[in-house]
Amino acid sequence: MKIDPQSPLPKYHQLKEIIKDSIKKSIVKPNERIRSENELVKIYKISRHTVRQAIGDLVNEGWLYREPGIGTFCADRLSRTSGKTFIIGVISVVVSSYIFPRIIHGIDNVVHPKGYSIVVGNANHNPEKEAAHLQDMINRNVDGLIIEPTKSALPSPNIKYFQKLKEKGIPFVMIDSYLDELNSSYVCVDDVLGGYLATEYLLELGHRRIGVIYKSDHLPSTKRFQGYKKALKKYKVDYSEELVKSFTLPEDKNPTSSLIKELFKIKKPPTAIFCYNDQIALQAYKTITKLGLKIPHDVSLVGFDDSDLAILSEIPLTTVAHPKGRMGKKAGKMLLQLIESGNTSRPQQFVYKPRLTIRDSCKPIR
Amino acid sequence: MKIDPQSPLPKYHQLKEIIKDSIKKSIVKPNERIRSENELVKIYKISRHTVRQAIGDLVNEGWLYREPGIGTFCADRLSRTSGKTFIIGVISVVVSSYIFPRIIHGIDNVVHPKGYSIVVGNANHNPEKEAAHLQDMINRNVDGLIIEPTKSALPSPNIKYFQKLKEKGIPFVMIDSYLDELNSSYVCVDDVLGGYLATEYLLELGHRRIGVIYKSDHLPSTKRFQGYKKALKKYKVDYSEELVKSFTLPEDKNPTSSLIKELFKIKKPPTAIFCYNDQIALQAYKTITKLGLKIPHDVSLVGFDDSDLAILSEIPLTTVAHPKGRMGKKAGKMLLQLIESGNTSRPQQFVYKPRLTIRDSCKPIR
DNA sequence: ATAAATTTGTGCGTATGTATC
DNA sequence: GGATACATACGCACAAATTTA
Numbered sequence: 162m163k164i165d166p167q168s169p170l171p172k173y174h175q176l177k178e179i180i181k182d183s184i185k186k187s188i189v190k191p192n193e194r195i196r197s198e199n200e201l202v203k204i205y206k207i208s209r210h211t212v213r214q215a216i217g218d219l220v221n222e223g224w225l226y227r228e229p230g231i232g233t234f235c236a237d238r239l240s241r242t243s244g245k246t247f248i249i250g251v252i253s254v255v256v257s258s259y260i261f262p263r264i265i266h267g268i269d270n271v272v273h274p275k276g277y278s279i280v281v282g283n284a285n286h287n288p289e290k291e292a293a294h295l296q297d298m299i300n301r302n303v304d305g306l307i308i309e310p311t312k313s314a315l316p317s318p319n320i321k322y323f324q325k326l327k328e329k330g331i332p333f334v335m336i337d338s339y340l341d342e343l344n345s346s347y348v349c350v351d352d353v354l355g356g357y358l359a360t361e362y363l364l365e366l367g368h369r370r371i372g373v374i375y376k377s378d379h380l381p382s383t384k385r386f387q388g389y390k391k392a393l394k395k396y397k398v399d400y401s402e403e404l405v406k407s408f409t410l411p412e413d414k415n416p417t418s419s420l421i422k423e424l425f426k427i428k429k430p431p432t433a434i435f436c437y438n439d440q441i442a443l444q445a446y447k448t449i450t451k452l453g454l455k456i457p458h459d460v461s462l463v464g465f466d467d468s469d470l471a472i473l474s475e476i477p478l479t480t481v482a483h484p485k486g487r488m489g490k491k492a493g494k495m496l497l498q499l500i501e502s503g504n505t506s507r508p509q510q511f512v513y514k515p516r517l518t519i520r521d522s523c524k525p526i527r
Numbered sequence: 528m529k530i531d532p533q534s535p536l537p538k539y540h541q542l543k544e545i546i547k548d549s550i551k552k553s554i555v556k557p558n559e560r561i562r563s564e565n566e567l568v569k570i571y572k573i574s575r576h577t578v579r580q581a582i583g584d585l586v587n588e589g590w591l592y593r594e595p596g597i598g599t600f601c602a603d604r605l606s607r608t609s610g611k612t613f614i615i616g617v618i619s620v621v622v623s624s625y626i627f628p629r630i631i632h633g634i635d636n637v638v639h640p641k642g643y644s645i646v647v648g649n650a651n652h653n654p655e656k657e658a659a660h661l662q663d664m665i666n667r668n669v670d671g672l673i674i675e676p677t678k679s680a681l682p683s684p685n686i687k688y689f690q691k692l693k694e695k696g697i698p699f700v701m702i703d704s705y706l707d708e709l710n711s712s713y714v715c716v717d718d719v720l721g722g723y724l725a726t727e728y729l730l731e732l733g734h735r736r737i738g739v740i741y742k743s744d745h746l747p748s749t750k751r752f753q754g755y756k757k758a759l760k761k762y763k764v765d766y767s768e769e770l771v772k773s774f775t776l777p778e779d780k781n782p783t784s785s786l787i788k789e790l791f792k793i794k795k796p797p798t799a800i801f802c803y804n805d806q807i808a809l810q811a812y813k814t815i816t817k818l819g820l821k822i823p824h825d826v827s828l829v830g831f832d833d834s835d836l837a838i839l840s841e842i843p844l845t846t847v848a849h850p851k852g853r854m855g856k857k858a859g860k861m862l863l864q865l866i867e868s869g870n871t872s873r874p875q876q877f878v879y880k881p882r883l884t885i886r887d888s889c890k891p892i893r
Numbered sequence: 894a895t896a897a898a899t900t901t902g903t904g905c906g907t908a909t910g911t912a913t914c
Numbered sequence: 915g916g917a918t919a920c921a922t923a924c925g926c927a928c929a930a931a932t933t934t935a
Contacts, residue, residue, distance in 0.1 A: 232929030475841025
């Protein structure tokens, strides 16, 4: 391993990686001396200052410790993790959604027996609040983070915080969404497949005019919409702009009602509607009923998430199952492993295959 | 303040102390720029390297943060000035209920702007888990606690923990329930009045056979039941044991379905049913519908909480409004005041007067 | 016991790069 | 573009701690 002066990464950064690597690969073991500063200077042909900067960082991050007059040593994992706070941060888009409590419950289940507590942060759809919470969690020295990113379909203004987490060696797991640039750990559902399954089901029932409502700044939502388009293509059904409605407002101010009204104003209104989540689906349900149409007789309706709401509604809702609790557990387990391995493991990624839960809100077309 | 080259302390160390001092004495306030590196070089007649070493240390220790191209700033590390942890614990009976997220949201709203973070604990209906969380929160030196006690209608096995909190001077606010013995701060709704209002409404509609379902180990629930009895008495309607059903299982395993079936097996079945919360009410709804009865035509139904579920159900549910978010805010505000007054204030108690939200699930008796 | 060698710690000077305003 | 601020990098010198010849 050498240091490349042309690399965009600073030399001290490269050296840090080299040293960390040799620790990760157990080339140097805990409490074993690493090469002296002057040796490193000669080996890598860099200045002593640069070497000191790299080592200083690693000491601060808990990888090494120095003994004046003796040398620099590899810290053992115990002392590397002894600064643990046993706090796990969970930053969520909205705490008041029906998904959040299940996720928390799942995380709590795996994390509490190991002595960790959960600190919650409510981004409330606001990237700035998300940033504030991220900084706060960093300041609090959380052992790890589980994040459901806000406005995930847009370029995140908070990437620098995620990179900061990486630099600081604080492991994190994203939930529901992920940022391509980061190559981080995440757990999510295959939303494209979910959207596909929902749409396919409606197509199989003979529907050809299928409306769709999605939230354009929400990554899972846009993927569900992609799945919708994919299914139409597969079934050679024309894609029609007028059947597609999207919005960006926070869910609690969503314009579903007027979107639905627009959908039924067009010449050939839809015979079925796919909503990107159950909350929206049930509001659609309300509006459709108010328009004097019956579900499933006149209009078929598919939601997403399989929330409690779906079962409790008058006509139980056909919906795509979202393994909320299991995702929480999975995210918790991933994070624990990352924490306990000293964040040295490869990023872990898990994608749940969604299934359609067929209830009574859809009917073959007349 | 100057730097003494003769001092046994290294110069960068002296500079660190100077900077820390100016932060401690609020000469520079959080997020305010400190002097640039070059200014410090001139002022203290030391090299840039030395300045960078001092600042680098303080950044690592959380006193400062740097912004390339802009300057170096005082961090608002919260716990620096006081022994405070700026953590508020929230222990809830079930995190996965529909009440919890609203409460959290309310608490977060008032508490986050003041720099506090929320640690959640999920008792999951289990007093032992509650105890574990209480002990954990004490160990973590939380600045205050908000607790929704488990099995609140029974003598609490965890009183000793609450007394420990008092001894340690850790303020806490109970939510929804309270323990008489403690004379603690709490915020709740007048559940007796709520139960009374619900029952009175049904009585005014002419109902005389009013069934009731409640959870006998849950204080608010038993109070709602008391309100039910009070209303019957006021209207001189005989109280009938066979119309009263109760259970103790966790809500997610509740036996509502069979309880409802029992209620409609008796000779003179009820014409109306009051359920102690909306979740139960909606399950009752399902079962009643399955029995071939129509709501509100054959049976009137009243819930409690005014949850999202209540609006979304087929026949919007008449229910007693529970100010979830406002209660969270109130509890947060109370706790902040207790914390900031050094827990010297009298215990504060706030009781919300509930109101009946009349929707479509009730009808005058035929 | 001492001196020499090694290793980290402190400190200075200088140069160039990059981000921001 | 220019000024300013922090970031990276090199080289040198000496001090303090420790080991070893």
